[in-house]
Amino acid sequence: MSAPTEPVKIAVLGCGTVGTQVIRLLLDQSQDLAARIGAPVELAGVYVRDTSTPRDAVVPASALTSDAEALVDAADVVVELMGGQEPAKSLILRALARGAAVVTANKALLATHGAELYEAADAAGADLYYEAAVAGAIPLVRPVRESLAGDRVTRILGIVNGTTNYVLDEMTSKGLDYDAVVAEAQRLGYAEADPTADVGGHDAAAKAAILASLAFHQRVALDDVYCEGIEAITQDDIQAARETDRVIKLLAVAEQVEDGVSVRVHPTLVPVEHPLANVRGAFNAVFVEAEAAGELMFYGQGAGGAPTASAVLGDVVSVARHKVGGGKGPLESNYALHEVLPMDAARTRYAVRMSVPDRPGVLAAVATIFASHEVGIESVRQMAGKGHAGLILSTHRARESALRATVEDLRLSEHVKDVWSVLRIEGEL
Amino acid sequence: MSAPTEPVKIAVLGCGTVGTQVIRLLLDQSQDLAARIGAPVELAGVYVRDTSTPRDAVVPASALTSDAEALVDAADVVVELMGGQEPAKSLILRALARGAAVVTANKALLATHGAELYEAADAAGADLYYEAAVAGAIPLVRPVRESLAGDRVTRILGIVNGTTNYVLDEMTSKGLDYDAVVAEAQRLGYAEADPTADVGGHDAAAKAAILASLAFHQRVALDDVYCEGIEAITQDDIQAARETDRVIKLLAVAEQVEDGVSVRVHPTLVPVEHPLANVRGAFNAVFVEAEAAGELMFYGQGAGGAPTASAVLGDVVSVARHKVGGGKGPLESNYALHEVLPMDAARTRYAVRMSVPDRPGVLAAVATIFASHEVGIESVRQMAGKGHAGLILSTHRARESALRATVEDLRLSEHVKDVWSVLRIEGEL
Numbered sequence: 068m069s070a071p072t073e074p075v076k077i078a079v080l081g082c083g084t085v086g087t088q089v090i091r092l093l094l095d096q097s098q099d100l101a102a103r104i105g106a107p108v109e110l111a112g113v114y115v116r117d118t119s120t121p122r123d124a125v126v127p128a129s130a131l132t133s134d135a136e137a138l139v140d141a142a143d144v145v146v147e148l149m150g151g152q153e154p155a156k157s158l159i160l161r162a163l164a165r166g167a168a169v170v171t172a173n174k175a176l177l178a179t180h181g182a183e184l185y186e187a188a189d190a191a192g193a194d195l196y197y198e199a200a201v202a203g204a205i206p207l208v209r210p211v212r213e214s215l216a217g218d219r220v221t222r223i224l225g226i227v228n229g230t231t232n233y234v235l236d237e238m239t240s241k242g243l244d245y246d247a248v249v250a251e252a253q254r255l256g257y258a259e260a261d262p263t264a265d266v267g268g269h270d271a272a273a274k275a276a277i278l279a280s281l282a283f284h285q286r287v288a289l290d291d292v293y294c295e296g297i298e299a300i301t302q303d304d305i306q307a308a309r310e311t312d313r314v315i316k317l318l319a320v321a322e323q324v325e326d327g328v329s330v331r332v333h334p335t336l337v338p339v340e341h342p343l344a345n346v347r348g349a350f351n352a353v354f355v356e357a358e359a360a361g362e363l364m365f366y367g368q369g370a371g372g373a374p375t376a377s378a379v380l381g382d383v384v385s386v387a388r389h390k391v392g393g394g395k396g397p398l399e400s401n402y403a404l405h406e407v408l409p410m411d412a413a414r415t416r417y418a419v420r421m422s423v424p425d426r427p428g429v430l431a432a433v434a435t436i437f438a439s440h441e442v443g444i445e446s447v448r449q450m451a452g453k454g455h456a457g458l459i460l461s462t463h464r465a466r467e468s469a470l471r472a473t474v475e476d477l478r479l480s481e482h483v484k485d486v487w488s489v490l491r492i493e494g495e496l
Numbered sequence: 497m498s499a500p501t502e503p504v505k506i507a508v509l510g511c512g513t514v515g516t517q518v519i520r521l522l523l524d525q526s527q528d529l530a531a532r533i534g535a536p537v538e539l540a541g542v543y544v545r546d547t548s549t550p551r552d553a554v555v556p557a558s559a560l561t562s563d564a565e566a567l568v569d570a571a572d573v574v575v576e577l578m579g580g581q582e583p584a585k586s587l588i589l590r591a592l593a594r595g596a597a598v599v600t601a602n603k604a605l606l607a608t609h610g611a612e613l614y615e616a617a618d619a620a621g622a623d624l625y626y627e628a629a630v631a632g633a634i635p636l637v638r639p640v641r642e643s644l645a646g647d648r649v650t651r652i653l654g655i656v657n658g659t660t661n662y663v664l665d666e667m668t669s670k671g672l673d674y675d676a677v678v679a680e681a682q683r684l685g686y687a688e689a690d691p692t693a694d695v696g697g698h699d700a701a702a703k704a705a706i707l708a709s710l711a712f713h714q715r716v717a718l719d720d721v722y723c724e725g726i727e728a729i730t731q732d733d734i735q736a737a738r739e740t741d742r743v744i745k746l747l748a749v750a751e752q753v754e755d756g757v758s759v760r761v762h763p764t765l766v767p768v769e770h771p772l773a774n775v776r777g778a779f780n781a782v783f784v785e786a787e788a789a790g791e792l793m794f795y796g797q798g799a800g801g802a803p804t805a806s807a808v809l810g811d812v813v814s815v816a817r818h819k820v821g822g823g824k825g826p827l828e829s830n831y832a833l834h835e836v837l838p839m840d841a842a843r844t845r846y847a848v849r850m851s852v853p854d855r856p857g858v859l860a861a862v863a864t865i866f867a868s869h870e871v872g873i874e875s876v877r878q879m880a881g882k883g884h885a886g887l888i889l890s891t892h893r894a895r896e897s898a899l900r901a902t903v904e905d906l907r908l909s910e911h912v913k914d915v916w917s918v919l920r921i922e923g924e925l
Contacts, residue, residue, distance in 0.1 A: 092646060092788060102831040103645050103713070198643060204789035206635070206643030214627060214635030216532050217521060217809020284532070342795060345774055359521060359806035360633035360796065366771060367792035377788035380646020385826070394823010397814070402531040 074109035075387040078142035080135060080158060081149035082115045082126060085172060085199070088376035089146060091125040093383075100380075104387045112138045114149075140165065143390050144383055147171040156180055163187045163195065168386035170379055172199035178273035178289040181280065185401065194389055194396045196382035201274045202227050202351045204374030205367040206381070211281045211355065212397055219358040220282040222322040224335075224493055227274040229349035229369045230258050230265035231297050231317040235334075236347050238305050239314055245300060257349055267296035268317060268332040275319035278353070279330040283323055285403040287330055293410040295333040304488050307420050307459055308336055311448060314344045318493060320415075327406035329413045333491055336418055341494040354494070411468040416445070416492035418461045419470075421477060422484040425456045432482040433458070440473040441465075455484055461492065503538035504816040507571035509564060509587060510578035511544045511555060514601060514628070517805035518575060520554040522812075529809075533816045541567045543578075565590065572819050573812055576600040585609055592616045592624065597815035599808055601628035607702035607718040610709060614830065623818055623825045625811035630703045631656050631780045633803030634796040635810070640710045640784065641826055648787040649711040651751040653764075653922055656703040658778035658798045659687050659694035660726050660746040664763075665776050667734050668743055674729060686778055696725035697746060697761040704748035707782070708759040712752055714832040716759055722839040724762035733917050736849050736888055737765055740877060743773045747922060749844075756835035758842045762920055765847055770923040783923070840897040845874070845921040847890045848899075850906060851913040854885045861911040862887070869902040870894070884913055890921065 077093060079086055093100070093110055101107040113126060114135040122131070132138050135158055139145055145162040147169060149155045155176055162169050164187065171177070177184065177200055188195035198208045202225070211220065226232050230252065237248040249266065252258035264270050272294040279287040297317050308315050318335040322328065337344045342364050346352040351369030356362055368374040389395050423429045430447065437444055443463035450457035462470065470489070477483045506522060508515055522529070522539055530536040542555060543564040551560070561567050564587055568574055574591040576598060578584045584605055591598050593616065600606070606613065606629055617624035627637045631654070640649065655661050659681065666677040678695065681687035693699045701723040708716040726746050737744050742765040750759045766773045771793050775781040780798030785791055797803040818824050852858045859876065866873055872892035879886035891899065899918070906912045 088788065096646070096648070099648070099713075100646065103826075204786075205792060206639035209638055209643050210635035213814055214638050214807065214810040216813035217525070217529065217811075218806040219525070219528070284528075342774070345771070357633075357806060359517065359802040359809070361800075361803050363634060363794075363796035365792075365794060368790045371790075373788040374790050377647040377786060378643065380788070381643040382646075384645035385642055388826055389823060392823065394818060394821065397532075397817055 072106065074107040075104060075390050076109050076111040076141060076143045077146060077383060078111045078114070078138045078144070079146045079148065080114040080138070080155070081147070082113050082122060083148065084372035085375045085379065086113070086148045087123045087126060088372040089148065089379050092376055092380050094125065100384060103384055105391045106387070108387060111142045114138050136161065139167070142167055144168045144170065144386055146379060146383060147173055148379070149173070150175070152176055152179070159184060160187050163191045163193045166191055166193050168194040168196070168390065170196045170382040170386060172197065172375060172379060174200040174270070174273040174277060178276040181277070181288070182286045192395060194386040196386055196396060198382050199375045199378035201277050202353055202365070203367070203369040203371065204377050205351060205353065205365050205369065207353055207365050208281060210365065211278070215355070215357055215360060216397070218360050220323070220355060221358060222356040223278050223282055223320070223353060224343060225274070225278065225319040225353040226316055226343060226346050226351050227319050227353065227369060228265055228271040228317060229351055230262065231271070232346060232351070233257050233349040234266065235297060235300065235315055235317065238300070238302060242302065244302055245298070266298055268294045271317060271319045271332045275321055275330050275332050278319065279321035279328060282321055283328050283403055283405060285401055285405060287328070287407055291330055291407040293331040293333070293413070297334050300334055304490065310450065311336070311418065311459055311461065312339050313337060313492070314339060315490065316343060320493060323405065324408070324414065326412070327408040329408045331410060331413060336490050336492040337494045343494060413467045414464050415467070416462055416464050416495065417470050418459055418490050418492055419474065419477070420457065420459050420487045422455045422487060423458055423482060424484060425451070425454055429482050432480065433460070433477070436476045436480060437462070437473055439476070440469045442469050442473050501535065503536040504533060504819050505538050505540040505570060505572045506575060506812060507540045507543070507567045507573070508575045508577065509543040509567070509584070510576070511542050511551060512577065513801035514804045514808065515542070515577040516552045516555060517801040518577065518808050521805055521809050523554065529813060532813055534820045535816070537816060540571045543567050568596070569594065571596055573597045573599065573815055575808060575812060576602055577808070579604070581605055581608070585613070588613060589616050592620045592622045595620050595622050597623035597625070597819065599625045599811040599815060601626065601804055601808060603629040603699070603702040603706060607705040610706065610717070611715045621824060623815040625815055625825060627811050628804045628807035630706050631782055631794070632796070632798040632800065633806050634780060634782065634794050634798065635807070636782055636794050637710060639794065640707070644784070644786055644789060645826070647789050649752070649784060650787060651785040652707050652711055652748070652782060653772060654703070654707065654748040654782035655745055655772060655775050655780050656748050656782065656798060657694055657700040657746060658780055659691065660700070661775060661780070662686050662778040663695065664726060664729065664744055664746065667729070667731060671731065673731055674727070695727055697723045700746060700748045700761045704750055704759050704761055707748065708750035708757060711750055712757050712832055712834060714830055714834060716757070716836055720759055720836040722760040722762070722842070726763050729763055733919065739879065740765070740847065740888055740890065741768050742766060742921070743768060744919065745772060749922060752834065753837070753843065755841070756837040758837045760839060760842060765919050765921040766923045772923060842896045843893050844896070845891055845893055845924065846899050847888055847919050847921055848903065848906070849886065849888050849916045851884045851916060852887055852911060853913060854880070854883055858911045861909065862889070862906070865905045865909060866891070866902055868905070869898045871898050871902050
């Protein structure tokens with residue numbers, strides 16, 4: 068622990084877009100940071116694999132080093148922005164073992180090895196902060212972990228992936244097809260050349276695991292999260308959503324129910340009047356329901372160099388204050404033992420869109436199939452076609468397994484030509 | 497400081513709606529709170545003026561006491577929910593002097609005597625937390641004070657008073673007049689019998705002072721805040737706003753500009769596509785712009801017993817963790833020395849609505865008056881009437897003093913029949 072007048076030494080591991088912005092803010096705002104921390108901050112060094120690669124002008128060449136371990140060993144605070152599993156994990160463990168504080172934006176690592184990292188931090192009495200790992204610049208970890216610490220979070224619905232929100236928003240506002248929008252997003256840099264991690268929901272699933280762990284005070288790992296992406300969403304789905312006054316969003320859902328917690332990522336129908344429905348473009352937003360606080364929403368930029376760097380620096384200030392003034396941040400509380408339910412046991416509402424022959428008695432037959440699985444029908448909307456009718460049936464809350472069995476029976480029924488899509492509904496009263 | 501197995505003793509001062517809910521949560525969630533804090537919590541007592549007044553069943557009669565000083569002296573954490581200046585202030589100072597942590601929801605006290613209280617907390621090395629004092633359940637103090645500690649907040653636009661948002665929203669959605677809506681709000685309990693503190697903007701001004709202090713790292717007192725209420729807003733204003741694709745909201749505005757900071761509360765035109773425009777009913781929302789983080793918004797319930805109690809309990813958990821684990825929360829940083837600008841020096845955009853004779857040359861004459869004060873016109877919208885025309889002129893960003901001089905000249909001009917209203921515009925690009 069440094070004496071107040073000694074500088075707090077910050078090591079930055081990784082020098083991509085976020086790392087560069089963190090270094091810029093550290094240097095540009097050094098006066099402000101010193102006033103807020105109670106001691107000056109000093110850039111101890113920047114780990115990069117190849118020190119000869121050209122860097123942004125804000126990165127002091129003299130700070131670059133390819134010896135990550137020596138850098139970690141010289142720092143009070145280690146900022147891990149390399150991403151991936153190794154060597155990030157080993158370096159974080161090395162820093163924590165020394166008692167250095169760690170700030171990381173590495174959601175994939177936290178979602179898979181979070182338990183091990185938190186334990187190491189706890190054992191060493193060191194801080195492990197990760198505000199930037201979920202929803203970029205949006206303060207979310209601190210509010211859920213601290214502001215709501217006296218309340219019971221019952222549900223989180225989050226738009227936590229900007230790429231997919233951009234794609235769905237463009238499909239909705241411009242009537243374009245999925246492939247065309249993804250191609251355009253790639254051209255604009257909103258989507259990666261290989262967009263699988265985003266459009267497949269995997270990025271959102273990692274964030275869902277972290278959020279659920281925080282909200283429910285227990286470890287939820289990436290493997291516990293059911294994950295469905297947006298690749299199969301068609302313009303027909305978007306139009307049908309509009310017909311029923313809903314929009315399609317890729318949501319991370321974490322909810323506490325009677326028999327456990329359910330954590331999942333999937334395309335979701337959200338009523339147009341819900342605050343999440345109006346989140347446009349690449350913005351993120353997380354809607355939190357808590358017993359006493361009621362409904363809360365946090366909105367902002369979920370990615371990008373500067374926004375993510377803002378979240379990282381907020382954490383750096385917090386842990387540096389602890390280095391100067393003593394104390395440490397809240398423990399990851401990990402005392403709860405709710406069962407993480409399999410997807411089959413999830414309960415939500417569904418919209419089933421199907422094609423049926425245009426003749427009397429069909430609706431009765433279809434309704435009977437739903438009833439046979441005890442899935443209640445909340446509303447039916449019919450759209451006429453040539454020789455067939457399009458039906459959108461919205462159900463009451465039902466168990467996923469019951470809905471799946473219903474859809475299987477629908478597909479086998481002579482009264483149903485085709486089941487076009489099944490989408491889950493969230494955010495309706 | 498208690499050893500981990502010793503309970504943390506909590507004194508609650510005041511037993512109104514919020515106090516009752518705080519007591520309920522403290523008792524109901526004692527297991528969870530103990531796990532999150534690392535030690536059990538114990539209700540040391542509840543200060544009320546009259547112990548014989550009937551209370552909600554959740555309040556243990558044995559906990560009631562009318563000896564506030566003895567209660568404060570026996571507590572590790574003092575939760576002040578009495579409101580008003582005295583004896584709240586003396587009791588808080590007494591608690592801090594003993595090294596007890598204080599959690600308060602008393603915005604009026606913080607906005608007037610914040611500096612003295614923060615200094616007392618600092619001198620004693622004690623925590624002074626007040627998440628519930630601004631925007632009720634919405635985590636806002638912690639995000640601004642901690643999450644954005646590595647960034648520069650440039651502007652805050654907040655809907656921080658639920659009563660006025662309800663009144664304006666009803667006027668907008670139902671076309672009702674101000675008086676009718678206020679009467680209905682009083683009937684429903686959304687407005688006080690004497691609604692002055694809310695509709696006059698004074699409650700919002702106290703919150704603006706607290707938010708500006710946090711955001712700009714310096715003391716801003718209630719007296720520094722310019723304050724205009726919604727009493728003069730008419731259905732004509734609401735309609736004219738709609739004509740120009742805007743809605744009227746009572747905003748707390750805190751912005752850092754080149755020559756200082758400007759903190760003010762006034763009815764404001766907000767473009768319909770702005771996230772604040774969609775905040776309905778009695779909900780609160782605070783929109784924050786920061787250099788690196790970009791745009792953030794925090795949304796939720798700004799008042800009410802349970803939501804406010806949630807914010808109080810979050811603070812109780814934070815300060816109790818410090819009692820158990822050592823350390824204390826961040827200092828109120830108070831190092832910045834920006835001038836707090838008088839309202840005359842504020843710069844924003846304006847919509848001036850007036851009646852002019854329906855004859856050629858009038859617009860040229862009006863535009864000349866604006867130009868003579870160097871107030872640029874961004875757009876003009878004309879609405880024809882009988883023998884006169886209604887004009888809405890929206891200006892570019894201009895200094896308040898220049899706008900006021902312009903309006904004075906307009907009132908004196910033979911080309912203007914009447915200036916109906918002047919409203920400031922925020923949130924447009």
